[in-house]
Amino acid sequence: MVHLAGKVCIVTGATRGIGRGIALQLAESGAKVYITGRTLEPRKGSSLGGSLRETASEAEARGGTCVPIQCDHTSEKDVERLFEIVKNENDGQLDILVNNAYAAINAIFSSLGTSFYEFPPTLWDDTNNVGLRNHYICSVYAARLMVPRKKGLIVNVSSVGGLQYLFNVPYGIGKDACDRMAADCGAELRKHNVAFVSLWPGPVATENVIDTIQTNIESGRNDDREVPKGYADKDMLPTFKICETTEFAGKCIAGLGSDPNIMAMSGKVVTTFDLGRKYKLQDAHGHVPIDMCSLKFALQHSGHTWLASITPSFIQVPKWLMWLSANRFY
Known part of the structure; x- marks a missing residue:
């Protein structure tokens, strides 16, 4: 059912993973979706794939509209240019921003099991520049478009790592701050009827996660200093393959974007499982993902x-x- 027709969205970091899944679901729901990432064209020899053109082509094959914008989210000039394009092409309209861009996967896996003081302080920047910092900058530019129109929704893709220790110190701090950003920005935006939520997906079978588990199994690594507990266990592979797909979060955000009572959730942390239950959603395989x-x-x-x-x-x-x-x- 098309229920976001006429809406304009931005999904950052949409070349693959959760960002790609969110973009596909928003486009399939009728929205015009601007997608960002560093990789515009398909990369030769990449087993994981991942480019803006590929995401846009898949959206179009489903009858949706995705507009790829190459953007380095470490560059504020690139981010400013992104929002200028959206503003100029849509008469200032922006309905949904999804802050998903994240460049710390390699940094996370390289630092597992190692204390924060054993790594260079630059691990903070590797983890939170394209993430926490960029989420804030994008939210500033998005709010400047949404506030005059007195409507809009901003979503930070966060995780349970904001509540308890997970992966490493900069990761947890960044995710906790993403949740707090939703609360504090939501407080200031409430009088303008603009909602801001922090979304916690459950375990998601992204291309990177599946590839990492498979690689660890094949190499025989099962050292807690190298990979998280269970990530080198062959029994974890089928578990991740039946948990959330990368598109379930997109179905949840499409539900949020069409919810007339969205302001009741503004400033809050919401989980994909709870939203799936609220909007009676099923994942791509016809199942309801596990409740974390x-x-x-x-x-x-x-x-x-x-x-x-x-x-x-x-x-x-x-x-x-x-x-x-x-x-x-x-």
Whole structure:
């Protein structure tokens, strides 16, 4: 069902992974979607693929419209040019911005199991320049278009790493700040009827994740200093292949973009599972992805696989208990 017809969107970092999936779903829902990334044309010899042209071609094959804009999100001039193009081509209209661009995958995997003080301080920039910093800059330019029109939605793609330790120190700080950005920007934008949310996808079977697991299996690596627990385990491959696809987050954002009560969620963290349940969504394989707030998920990812196997998936860990587990007050 086309329910974003006439809307103008920007999805940053849409050459592959979650960004590509979000762009495809927004375009399929009827929106005109501007997509950004560093790679405009298909790369020869790349097993993972990933270019703006490929994403745009797939969107068009589904009957949607994607406009590729090559953009280096470390460059504020490139970002400013992106928003000028969108403004000029659409009479100042921008309805949805999805802050997804992220360039830290290699930095994350290279630093796993190593303490922050053992790496150069530049690990911070590698992790958060195209991410936290760029999300803020894009949000500034987006708000300048949305506020005069008194409507719009900004989404930061974040993760549970903003609540508890995950991967490395700069990663957690960056994701926590993305959540706080949604809260604080949402507070200032509320009077202008512009919503800002932070989206937590669950485990997602991106091309990079699947490729990393497969590579680690083939190389026989299972060292916690090299890969996360379970990422070199052959049993994890089928698990990731049946979790969220890269397009489920896109279905959720399409739902947010057409929700008449979106302001009730502004400033909040929302999960893909909760949005899927709210909007009655199914993933590409016809299943509902696992709830990362479920007891089953918590047991599985804390190493209690046997207990997880006999625990019903509908038993949830209350969100207030999750927040208390990260309580920072003495």
